[in-house]
Structures are given as structure tokens and as C-alpha cells.
Amino acid sequence: MDNSREPVSDARKLQLLLRFNQLISRRIELKPMIAEAMAQARELVNADRTTLWLMDDEAGQLYTFVGEGLEEEVRIRVGEGVAGTAAREHRVVVVNDAYNSPLFNPEIDRRSGYRTQSLLAVPMESTDGKLIGVFQAINRLDGSDNDADSGFTDEDTELFSSMAAIAAVFLENAVLYDEQQRQFRSFIVTLAQSVDTKDQTTSNHTKLVTGISVAIAQELGLSRRTVERIRIAAVLHDYGKIGIPDNVLQKPGSLNEEERDLMRSHVLKTILLLRRINFSRELRDIPRIAGMHHEKLDGSGYPFGLRGDEIPLEGRILAVADIFQALTQTRPYKQGMAVPEALAELRIMTQDHTDRYDKVSGMHVDPLVVDALARILQREHDDLRVFEEASKWEPMLQGRII
Numbered sequence: 001m002d003n004s005r006e007p008v009s010d011a012r013k014l015q016l017l018l019r020f021n022q023l024i025s026r027r028i029e030l031k032p033m034i035a036e037a038m039a040q041a042r043e044l045v046n047a048d049r050t051t052l053w054l055m056d057d058e059a060g061q062l063y064t065f066v067g068e069g070l071e072e073e074v075r076i077r078v079g080e081g082v083a084g085t086a087a088r089e090h091r092v093v094v095v096n097d098a099y100n101s102p103l104f105n106p107e108i109d110r111r112s113g114y115r116t117q118s119l120l121a122v123p124m125e126s127t128d129g130k131l132i133g134v135f136q137a138i139n140r141l142d143g144s145d146n147d148a149d150s151g152f153t154d155e156d157t158e159l160f161s162s163m164a165a166i167a168a169v170f171l172e173n174a175v176l177y178d179e180q181q182r183q184f185r186s187f188i189v190t191l192a193q194s195v196d197t198k199d200q201t202t203s204n205h206t207k208l209v210t211g212i213s214v215a216i217a218q219e220l221g222l223s224r225r226t227v228e229r230i231r232i233a234a235v236l237h238d239y240g241k242i243g244i245p246d247n248v249l250q251k252p253g254s255l256n257e258e259e260r261d262l263m264r265s266h267v268l269k270t271i272l273l274l275r276r277i278n279f280s281r282e283l284r285d286i287p288r289i290a291g292m293h294h295e296k297l298d299g300s301g302y303p304f305g306l307r308g309d310e311i312p313l314e315g316r317i318l319a320v321a322d323i324f325q326a327l328t329q330t331r332p333y334k335q336g337m338a339v340p341e342a343l344a345e346l347r348i349m350t351q352d353h354t355d356r357y358d359k360v361s362g363m364h365v366d367p368l369v370v371d372a373l374a375r376i377l378q379r380e381h382d383d384l385r386v387f388e389e390a391s392k393w394e395p396m397l398q399g400r401i402i
């Protein structure tokens with residue numbers, strides 16, 4: 001072990017503490033940010049390693065969220081070892097001669113080939129006193145006389161405890177945010193499922209349109225946030241069908257004019273229903289995007305007859321996914337088209353064309369979006385199962401950040 005570190009000056013301590021606070025309150029991906037903050041904490045108390053344990057309430061265990069020097073996640077029972085004791089008793093535990101302490105569990109050392117001498121474990125609690133995890137420093141390095149086993153001091157405990165308190169507030173918010181996200185997503189999925197259940201003839205349509213839209217968005221290299229926005233808009237795109245009478249929604253064959261108008265009104269219904277949901281700032285555009293899946297680039301679509309650039313990329317993606325899914329889907333009254341045939345049909349819609357009813361039309365769909373879909377299908381040898389993974393509800397519900 002390298003014990004040759006200089007003691008940390010007071011000015012440096014203050015600097016590290018401020019930096020820790022700054023890092024932990026920055027809104028970036030959680031794990032790397034926590035890892036960086038932990039490196040600051042390590043320097044502050046002159047430790048060799050730090051570990052951040054989080055509480056898994058269901059299992060009654062602590063698991064290493066970030067463990068410096070650990071390759072894999074480690075789990076311990078609450079009450080087991082030094083961190084487990086800090087967790088069970090909600091108190092700071094300092095052990096400066098690990099192998100002679102009854103609290104120390106040498107199992108992790110045995111697995112990682114490390115030699116623990118001193119440990120400082122501080123419980124992290126939420127504002128209402130619930131245990132969130134344990135923040136732990138391992139092996140105090142004493143730079144002044146190269147003596148590794150002088151152990152953690154009261155000052156270290158104090159400093160480390162204030163960092164644990166900052167981390168606790170932050171992690172509590174992150175856990176809360178995570179729970180809210182999952183709650184919101186399960187709500188969205190329930191809405192979408194209610195549509196697919198109502199419209200038996202097109203069951204799974206919503207799910208597959210979601211899978212196709214997400215795959216195209218990813219193929220186009222859009223940001224993670226944009227992909228998520230598209231996913232949710234796709235999940236909800238036909239939600240307005242909930243307000244269409246079953247005899248129209250499930251009518252086999254063609255609709256008369258009145259029925260067609262009623263059917264088309266599902267888009268406005270979608271927009272109006274979704275506008276009632278209090279979406280977060282990032283998702284505020286969802287009702288608008290979801291309401292664009294029947295718009296066409298030449299302005300002949302509905303409900304607004306938007307043209308060209310008036311339809312953003314998100315809406316164009318949904319439109320292509322919706323058409324492609326409808327073309328390839330087998331329904332009680334029609335056999336679904338084969339993939340090459342459906343793609344050819346979409347290609348025709350990327351330019352001025354005469355449709356199958358001899359109607360002369362302009363460009364309906366975005367050729368770049370169709371190209372992206374074609375690339376995916378080519379790679380997958382026209383196997384539509386590629387869209388199933390992206391269309392599963394479960395990953396949406398498991399999208400945990402912690």
C-alpha cells in the first residue's frame with residue numbers, strides 16, 4: 001500500500017468539501033457523478049478507498065452502488081460487518097484494527113485480495129430518518145510518518161459525516177425521482193394497454209408502433225431524451241381511440257364517410273386527452289407529437305393538414321411507424337403485407353405519386369425516416385422481431401436510475 005501521502009491542508013479540505021457539494025448537486029448521470037464525489041471524499045479524509053452502500057429494503061441488504069477497487073457488486077445483510085452494523089444501529093462505526101475487531105467481516109478482503117486495516121462507516125438517512133445507505137472509508141493513510149494504521153480521527157469522522165449527509169439528501173431526491181418516473185410510466189402503459197384491449201382487431205398495434213418508432217429514432221442517432229419523448233408519444237398516439245364507438249373501431253372492411261370522420265377524430269381526442277396530463281417540461285410536446293401521426297408532408301393529412309417543416313421529425317417518425325405497422329399487420333379481414341412490399345409502398349409515399357385509388361398525391365412521408373427503417377430491416381433480414389424488444393413495456397417500468 002502506498003502510504004506516502006501528504007496530510008491534507010485546511011484550505012484543501014475546504015476546497016474538496018465545496019467541490020464535493022458542487023459535484024453532487026450537478027444534474028448529470030448519477031453513478032459517475034457519485035464516483036467522482038467519492039474520490040474527493042477519499043482525499044479529504046486521507047483514505048485509500050471509499051464505498052457507497054445503498055439499502056435494498058426488500059432484501060434487507062446493503063449493496064455497493066459504487067465501491068472503489070471492487071469489480072463486482074457486493075451485498076451484505078444489515079447487521080453484518082462494519083457497514084452492516086452502521087446500518088442496523090444508525091450510528092457511525094470506526095474500526096481502526098480491522099482483523100482484531102469482532103465487527104469486521106474479512107470476506108470481502110478474501111474475495112478482492114485487499115487488506116483492510118481501518119474503516120469508517122457513516123449511515124445515510126433520509127429527512128424522515130429512514131436508512132438510505134452507508135458511506136464508508138477504508139484504510140486511513142497517514143502521510144506524516146508513513147504509518148498506515150494510525151486510523152481514522154474524530155476530525156475525519158466529522159468531515160465524512162457531513163459529506164454523508166449531503167450525499168443522503170441528494171440520493172433521497174434521486175430515489176424519489178426514480179419512483180415518480182416509474183409511477184408515471186406505469187400510468188402511461190396502463191393507458192396504452194386500455195386502447196389495445198379495446199381495439200381487438202389491431203391488438204398490439206400501439207406496442208409495435210412504439211417499437212418501430214424507437215428503433216427508427218435510435219437508428220437516426222437521436223439523443224436519449226428525444227428517443228424517450230418519441231417512445232412515450234408513440235405509446236399514447238392512438239389513445240383517443242378510447243372515445244370511438246366499438247362498432248366503428250372494430251368494423252371490418254371500409255367505413256362510410258360519417259364513420260371515417262368519426263374514426264379520424266381519434267387524433268383530436270388523443271391531443272385533448274393528453275393535454276390534461278401534467279407532463280414535465282421535457283415531455284410537454286408529447287400531446288402535439290402524438291397528434292401528428294396522420295399528418296402528411298404534402299399537407300393532405302389530418303387533423304391539421306400540416307405541411308413539410310411544420311411536422312417535426314418526431315411526428316414524421318411516428319407517421320412512418322404507424323403506416324408500416326398497419327401495412328404489415330394481419331387483421332381478421334386482411335392479410336398483412338410482406339416487409340419488402342410494405343417498404344415499397346412507403347417508398348412510393350416519399351415522392352409525388354398516384355395512390356391505389358388513382359388519387360394524385362405529393363410526398364406523404366419523410367424519405368430519411370423510411371431510409372432509416374429500411375436500413376434496420378435490411379440488417380435484420382426483414383425479421384420484424386427486432387421491434388419487439390423496443391416495444392416491451394417492462395423496460396419502461398424498470399428504467400431505474402439507482
Ligand SMILES: [Fe+2]
Pocket residue numbers: 237238266293294
Ligand atoms: Fe391513429
Ligand SMILES: [Fe+2]
Pocket residue numbers: 205209237238293322
Ligand atoms: Fe396508430
